[in-house]
Amino acid sequence: MDRPAIQFSDSVCPRLPRGVRLSHNEAQGGWVLLAPERVFKTDAIAVEILKRCTGEATLDAIVDDLAKTFAAPRERIHTDVVTLLSSLADKKLLEL
Amino acid sequence: MGASGSLPAPLGLLAELTHRCPLGCPYCSNPLALDKRDNELDTATWARVFREAASLGVLQVHLSGGEPAARRDLPELVRAACEAGLYSNLITSAVGLTPQTLGGLADAGLDHVQISIQDSDEASADHIAGYKGASTRKRAISGEVVKLGLPLTINMVVHRANIGRIESMVELALSLGASRVEIAHVQYYGWALKNRATLMPTREQVDEAVRQVEMLRAKHQGRIVIDAVVPDYYARFPKPCVGGWGRRSLNVTPAGRVLPCHAAEVIPGLEFWNVREHSLADIWGASPAFAAFRGTDWMQEPCKSCARRDQDFGGCRCQAFILTGDARAADPVCHLSPQHALVAQLAEEREDTVYSYRSS
Secondary structure, eight states, X not given: OOSOOOOOXXXXXXXXXXXXXXXXXXXXXXXXXXXXXXXXXXXXXXXXHHHTOBSSXXXXXXXXXXXXXXXXXXXXXHHHHHHHHHHHHHTTOOBO | OOTTSOOOOOOEEEXXXXXXXXXXXXXXXXXXXXXXXXXXXXXXXXXXHXXXXXXXXXXXXXXXXXXXXXXXXXXXXXXXHHHTTOEEEEEEOOTTOOHHHHHHHHHTTOOEEEEEOOOSSHHHHHHHHTOTTHHHHHHHHHHHHHHTTOOXXXXXXXXXXXXXXXXXXXXXXXXXXXXXXXXXXXXXXXXXXXXXXXXXXOHHHHHHHHHHHHHHHHHTTTTOEEEEEOOGGGOSSOOOGGGSTTTSEEXXXXXXXXXXXXXXXXXXXXXXXXXXXXXXXXXXXXXXXXXXXXXXXXXXXXXXXXXXXXXXXXXXXXXXXXXXXXXTSOOTTSTTSTTHHHHHHHHHOOOOXXXXXXXX
């Protein structure tokens, strides 16, 4: 749906709610996000972001960490992270 | 995929723990001939099935029935699913569940709860369920689920008696603290097929229901996820039933028979294997019932040369058999089926008779 995404600040501490978890499964070809009656295939970038959504790290800190770990431009990482997190929050797969 | 193609790994296991249920919903998809209690698999066998499912690649187990809470060993079964590494989903009427049992299930590692609600109007809900006081108990148990911090889905099966109240049903799900609501139009199998004329909505009602769902999705975006199961008698294309036969999921009956979908036993001549005699991997890979309609080799026209054949897999095999007498025919819900006119005709056969409640 083309509606404005959920707005949130860089100081939120995103986390996966109860009933949503990342799982690695060889038979299904890698990482998946398990959610109520749904399963999402998860690419490598999303996995790196989601592993950091512990409820303790702020969005700011997550972006810093990713930019450092992958030696990538911070702004671009910030955009990617916000896009993913808002789409997940929209599907009730993430708490902000 | 042909018969020699590599086998996909299943994603989901529907575990029908029991066919016993205190409710009598006339749209129940359980078969008319229900498995008896003395034939139910024991705790240890279910635990083995869960371990075998996880090794096959299954990610989620849907603990269903009948009413799964009718099994006294439900907490042990949840624990077994959790220990096997499966994501566990309890599909319940909530009648027969107590806050204590629920707490035990949460401790055992339950991941998610789906509670069915028959209507936002309580008198109508109890009438549909054939159980006085069901609605009040369901609302109370929904509250307990949320209090425990478990994610809650409210499932609303939609038919002629409640289709005008979709908005208030979604509002109810929101007020109960659900994060997801399923608006599931009745699918006509089992008891629902028997009650088809009483349950079937009109096309105008269905069109309005679809508009309502769209409007409610926009209105409640980010607050609640609204998933809808389409009413296929009014569709142009068939549903890709169970994501393709023997492709994504398996169903184990209370007595241990393994089916590609819960209605598969209506198709005559299929040989189902039982978990008492075979491992789940054996059944998935080699049982005749799973091989029967896997892939596309079994298809006849118009499916065989259809551009959508790998998308909807010819629709539902059970529905094709129920409506045309040929399980290899195109699902007649599809407008390309030569028997499509029959579906429109059946949808017109509406009658306001009393429900044939499912037996327990």
